[in-house]
Amino acid sequence: MTQDNRTPGETRRVHIREVGPRDGFQNEPETIATADKIQLINALGQAGFTRIEVASFVRSDVIPQLSDGVEVLRGIDLPGNVERMVLIPNSKGLDNALRVRDFFEDAALFVSASQTHNKKNINRTIEETMADVKAMGKRILAEGLKFCAVIATSFGCPFEGKVPMKRVLDLAEEFAEAGATEVGFGDTTGMANPAYVSQFFTAALERLPQVDLTAHFHNTRGQGLANAYAALEAGCTSFESSFGELGGCPVPAGSTGNIATEDLVNMFHEMGVETGLDLEKVIEAAREAQTILGRRLTSHSIVAGPVLWTPVAH
Template sequence: MSRLPASVHVREVGPRDGFQNEPDIIATPDKVRLVELLARTGVRRMEVTSFVRADVIPQLADAADVLETADIPDEVSVSVLVPNERGLDGALGHRERIDEISVFLSASETHNRKNVNRSVEESIAGLERVLPRAREAGLRTEAVVATSFGCPYEGHVAPARVFEIARRLVAAGAQEVGFGDTTGMANPLQVREFFTAATAEVPGVELTAHFHNTRGQGLANVLAALEGGCASFESSFGELGGCPVPAGATGNIATEDLVSMLHEMGIETGIDLGRLLEASREAQRILGRPLGSHTLVAGPVDWNAAA
């Protein structure tokens, strides 16, 4: 087996990727409370919101209020998702509160058109304008390639196509590339081979895995990615989230499940599991329903870790 890293980076994306899929509007003070709880778990990077049109994702219409209100320690790097230049303009209006931006597109033509109503080439052209502007503003930049491991409409997505898109985004200014298993289609063998190749195909930038647990393979895919050389992951507390298209694409891997597994394997994250579970329990209370996280239900292997 490949040697595993001693530590990994974990970016918490629940306040954006998780919240945006909730059908009922979450009150801004509740969002702020959850962001503040997460910011004190030891997580060092967090995607807090997105500057998207309110009529497209009403849940995130309060992006500016959340950013300006939340008390986030300086050591936490704050990221926002921006879909286009208009979104970047919105983010730059709050530059003092933001450290990073994420941009996105799909490797699949069909998924990209259904998600953002653009061809892949049109999306790349737009991001080739966004990324340099963000870099000029002093922001760290991540580009996420969705459907990197398969598309629910087109099926198999060739890794060569994914790597080609990633290289173009790096050339445009992306300092990190995230590969998204957007609807939970990846399997561990595929993931191990993908990240083993990605290190050579997309050199010189941080490579991040973004897995969904739609078919229950999320953590198995994490282990496979680790074996393939990946040491950076995105996850969502409580297993919140999913994909707006298509139906049935359930949540991201739960941050507490990820952290619990990594810690049991002797891999450091810097995150306090007990505080993370506190944030997920509060989210459960606010949303008024059970969440999908296994560790939230069963507790950590070492109960003292969440005392």
């Protein structure tokens, strides 16, 4: 469930999908070894994640970093309760994904709420994309897979500016009618603010009670955690984030990474919100990613670690 339906006094709980292995790595210029990806994903599984975005079936010439997706899917060894998600851009990508259908459970299809961004990103109109989505959704469901939807630029577009909320929620409803059981709203270039996020998720949860709603924020302008808090307070309990604050949109330049998973988990734990994750192991995985990349990553928890409370003597 994504809406907060707790009884009074009940502990809040959220679900976090780690997207670093796909969204986090896609913009990295240095080729990351397949074995390193597999080792890192396995470490994430040991940290308690039950949802991980593992690979993408985009063309290898478009995003070479993700060209080893099949090898990664075949090589990882995760606990049986972990849902493995793959991102699928089009029907050709779905054809390729279904050849290894036994190695993942969740299939994510995406569109941008901005016409300009959609054309620059995948060279299609929104209408063309949604027509393909509906056909692919039927195939995904027929395979017994979970059909997840992603709407990019849900909170603003660097080319068009403000994106109308109605347009975003109309697209979400189209996805739901096509069979999607989860819709993720992406702040693709970090243009959201907490006040608007609160309004947005209040409206989205009211309009789409039949599907799980997921918040995906980027920290491009330093408001990522504040936006996650605003979404939580509005009733959203499903989030996506990336270790080390890695990631970013390939279009346009300057769109920096996702909110750091370890920072998000630390914030929730400090608030008494359960995640089901071992924070120290989450931080260890982020530090492992930092070692693999050979450079310092930008999350705060990699440096500071978790807050360690010392009992006060009376």
